[in-house]
Amino acid sequence: MTEQSAVExxxxxxxRADLAEGVVGLTLRAADGGALPSWRPGAHVDLLLPDGLERQYSLCGDPADERTWRLGVLKEGPGSTFVHERVHLGDRLVARGPRNHFALEDAPGYLFLAGGIGITPILPMVAAAHAAGADWRLLYGGRRRTAMAFLGDLSLYGDRVDVRPQDEFGLLDLDAALPGLAPGTLVYCCGPEPMLAAVEExxxxxxxxxxxxxAKPVTGPDEAFEVELTLSGRTLKVGSGRSILETVEEAGVAVLSSCREGTCGTCxxxxxxxxxxxRDSVLTEAERADGGFMMICVSRARGPRLTLEL
Incomplete structure (x- = not known):
């Protein structure tokens, strides 16, 4: 089971500070002045914005700091545009989480790959790996240097960090970076979909x-099936073209959800x-093979019936 929290x-x-072209940094504290919920590298929070939108942003500060959360927000889409244009010093927001489906696992070595704003979850991972004395390196790409956030933070690590703006070096050379990794090395990657697909290959x-x-592009059959809800004592039919989440919500069963496209892990x-x-973009291959959990906003059934703890 992946780490998650419904705490608001x-x-x-x-x-609030400009971190790079199109990227604003927010530092948040608890409105009551107390400690914030704890988190580990790779975690994100959902910002519940006043316009009704919910958006997920990776925590990129220091997990040992119980008083503040640090976010980096790229201006891209309505949620982040709201943050850039309408969120100011002293404003109050509601955050849900933290939640972590990208947790840093113990390993003797790491290769971190970041594209653009994908550096945000990687930043605390780098700090944790460095503090643990692990063998690690980071390959960080972006469209241009002026649009790449946190370069000052990363300069502390010297030549373990390879900054490769596309306008200077072209696309990241994954064929050079990935072969020959030492046994046990884990690769952590966050960035745009073409980069992720290339790394997966x-x-x-x-x-x-x-x-x-x-969301990762997915295809598959769209046949109807039944879901048995053990906590609600009901059995519902999930029709073709309908998600499990939509079906249970229409039946009055409350389920926590956010992105509705299989990327955040809330459901x-x-x-x-x-x-x-x-059909999500969250679970690892091992978690999928185990079959103990699923994201009901996008995933379906391989058969006529599922039994869910709802």
């Missing part, structure tokens, strides 16, 4: 961990029977 915290914008099975900001649900047809 009222936060105040303590600091080249990476050894079991070594790769990814986080997506947009993760325990599977007690049947075989899920996983």
């Amino acid at each position: 915290t009222e936060v105040v914008v303590q600091d 080249r990476c050894a099975p079991g070594a790769l961990r990814t986080e997506r900001f947009a 993760e649900t325990a599977v007690l029977g049947g075989e899920p047809d996983h």
Whole structure:
């Protein structure tokens, strides 16, 4: 089971700064002045914005700092545009989480690959790997240097960090970076979908961990099936073209959800029977094979029936 939290915290914008072209940094503190929920590298929070939008942003500060959360927000889409244009110092927001489907696992070595704003979850991972004395390196790409956030933070690590703006070096040379990794090395990658797909093609099975900001393209049958809800004592039919999430919500069953496209992990649900047809962009291959949990906003059934803990 992946780490998750439904805790909602009222936060105040303590600091706001331009980190790079199109990227603003927010530092948040608890509105009551207390400690914020703890987190580990790879975690994100959902910002519940006043216009009704919910958006997920990776925590990129220091997990040991219990008083503040640090976010980096790329201006891309309505949610982040709201943050850039209408969120100011002293404003109060509601954050849900933290939640972590991209947790840093113990390993003797790491290759971190970041594209653009994908550096945000990677930044605390680099700090943790460095503090642990692990063998690590980071390959960080972006369209141009002026649009790449946190370069000052990363300069502290010297030549372990390879910054490769596309306008200076072209696309990241994954064919040079991925072969020949030492046994046990884990690859953590976050960035745009073309980069993630290219890394998946080249990476050894079991070594790769990814986080997506947009849903991975999926295809598959769209046949109707039944879901038995053990906590509600009901059995519902999920029709063709309808998701499990939509079906249970229409039946009055409350389920926590956010992105509705299989990227955030908020709707993760325990599977007690049947075989899920996983179509999310969150679970690892090992978690999919285990079949104990599924994202009901996009995933379906490989068979006529699923039994869920709802």
